[in-house]
Amino acid sequence: MPGHLKHGRRQLNLTPHLASDIVGAPVPFCRCSHFGVLMEWSTRPQRADQPFGSWADDLAAAFVRLEPRRIAEQPFEGAISRADAAPIQVSLVTATRHTVLRLASHIARSTDDLCFVNLQLEGFGRTTQRDHEQTCAPGDLAVADTTEPFEIANCHNFKLFCFAVPRRLLPKALLDRPRLNLSRTEAGRALSKTLAGYAEICLADHQRSMSSALVGAHVVDLIAHAPGVLADLSAERVHIPVLLSMMIDHIERHNEDPELGAAALAAKFRCSERYVHRLFAATGRSVSEHVNDRRVAACARRLLDPEFARRTIAEIAFASGFRDISHFNRLFKRSHGSAPREFRRAALRAD
Numbered sequence: 001m002p003g004h005l006k007h008g009r010r011q012l013n014l015t016p017h018l019a020s021d022i023v024g025a026p027v028p029f030c031r032c033s034h035f036g037v038l039m040e041w042s043t044r045p046q047r048a049d050q051p052f053g054s055w056a057d058d059l060a061a062a063f064v065r066l067e068p069r070r071i072a073e074q075p076f077e078g079a080i081s082r083a084d085a086a087p088i089q090v091s092l093v094t095a096t097r098h099t100v101l102r103l104a105s106h107i108a109r110s111t112d113d114l115c116f117v118n119l120q121l122e123g124f125g126r127t128t129q130r131d132h133e134q135t136c137a138p139g140d141l142a143v144a145d146t147t148e149p150f151e152i153a154n155c156h157n158f159k160l161f162c163f164a165v166p167r168r169l170l171p172k173a174l175l176d177r178p179r180l181n182l183s184r185t186e187a188g189r190a191l192s193k194t195l196a197g198y199a200e201i202c203l204a205d206h207q208r209s210m211s212s213a214l215v216g217a218h219v220v221d222l223i224a225h226a227p228g229v230l231a232d233l234s235a236e237r238v239h240i241p242v243l244l245s246m247m248i249d250h251i252e253r254h255n256e257d258p259e260l261g262a263a264a265l266a267a268k269f270r271c272s273e274r275y276v277h278r279l280f281a282a283t284g285r286s287v288s289e290h291v292n293d294r295r296v297a298a299c300a301r302r303l304l305d306p307e308f309a310r311r312t313i314a315e316i317a318f319a320s321g322f323r324d325i326s327h328f329n330r331l332f333k334r335s336h337g338s339a340p341r342e343f344r345r346a347a348l349r350a351d
Contacts (some may be wrong), residue, residue, distance in 0.1 A: 001229050005137065038203065042079040052076055052098075062091060063164060064114065064146050069099045071155055083202045083218035088252045089164040090202040097123070099153040104148060114164050115175065118221050118263070119195055123158030125274060127151070131160040132177045139192040140181035145175055161199040161275045169220050173227070187229050187246075189271070193223055194249040218245065243269065244279050255294035256321045295320045296335050303344045313340045 041062060045053030052068045054118060057079050060064045064082045070076075078095035111195075118125065120136040127134040127142040129150035134142040144150045145167065167175075184187030198219050221241055249264050254260055265287065266273045280287050298320045302308040314325050317340075320330040330339045 020083045037084070039082045040080065044075075044077045045075075052078075055095075059082065059100065063116070064102070064110060064112045064262060066100040066102055067106070068099065071097050071099055073152070073344075081203055084203045085219065087166060087169060088216045088219060090199050090219070091162040091164070092199070092203055093155070093162055094159045096157045097154050099151060100151045102144070102148075104149055106148060107149065108153070109133040110146070112146050113167050114146045114329070115167050115170055116146065117163040117165055117260075118142045118144070118152070118160040118193065119163070119199070121159040121161065121196070123154050123160075125158060126155070127161065128153075131178075134178060134180070137181070137183050140187055141178075141180035141182055142224070143170075143175060143178040143180070161196060163195075163199070164293075165220055165223065169224075170226055174224060178227075180230065181199070181228065182230065185230060188267075189227075191222065191226060191229050192245045193253065194246050195219065197249055197252070198222075243271075244282070247276070247279065251290050251294055255291055255298065255317065258321050258323055260291055260321065261349060292331055293335075295322060296328075296331055298331065299340065300336065300343070303340060304347050313344070316340075 027176055034262070039062070041058040043053040043055050043058060045051060045055075047053075048269055053076070055068050055076065056066065058078070058080060059068065060260055062082050074096060076098065080091055080093050082091040083274070089330070106136050118127070118141065120138050120140050120142070122138060125136040125142060127144050127150060129144055129148060136142045142152075144152060147167065156269065175179040196213055203213055206265070222245060247269060250259065250265065250268060262273045262276045265276045269276075276287060280290065283290070285293075297315070299316050299322075302311070303313070303314045311319075317328040318326055332343070338345055338346065
């Protein structure tokens, strides 16, 4: 397949002679990232007799052998980005509406022992396997076992994250007629956002602090305990790493709320404040330390952002969730080694 390797600002064309051999051929390439190599495929067929172009080969390279089929007479476009996060692979798939089938003939020639756990982002998907149908709205999960035939139909243009997970890592109960409509409950929606956040980390171009193995193992843990989250269990009966991840993700998304703290988390996740403090004690930092860390980081970004140049430091601090400017100044200096005003001036001088 034609390919390009991008590393920094240098681009090496590995097989330039192949790109012109097929009209509408894909342009896959790989980029180095903190998680190893980010692989990308895309196709936009231009020949009527090849409505999917190289999409079947792209799917096989990114996932397993699948057969795409048309739903409607419309030009096809598709793109895949995939990153390794051992022991899993994380992909973003964007495409116009179509169906894919995993056939018995594919399985007979395959040694893959994977499950696809798809998180719908846009559109509506329907996964059918063993006479069981899973319908997915945005925010829902669907599970497909690649060792048995299945069909995944997206009747609208769609976007989804695909987590390719070794079957041995998932509980058998999860594969038995799964129904993971996370979008229907508040706890489910929180879990959906957490999974999406981890997928975005894996696929991000810039380096992140967490290792791929840590992220991959944690995603498997979140998926494995999704049925328990949907069962409307009390928070104190949800697997601790799963609940802690959901709380940290909530802090990441809502740190500008001045009311955010242990009491707000306890109310949100239906547990006691004491239990919240106990969960965060295992991280080595308190709830308020987690919240303030995210608020200080948000303030630092805004102090460097030209769009906030006319905003006072106090305005930026209050908009980020702080209520006491002196407290904010102390925390900022502890984190960045200089007061907010000095930090902003140094950035302006550097420009």
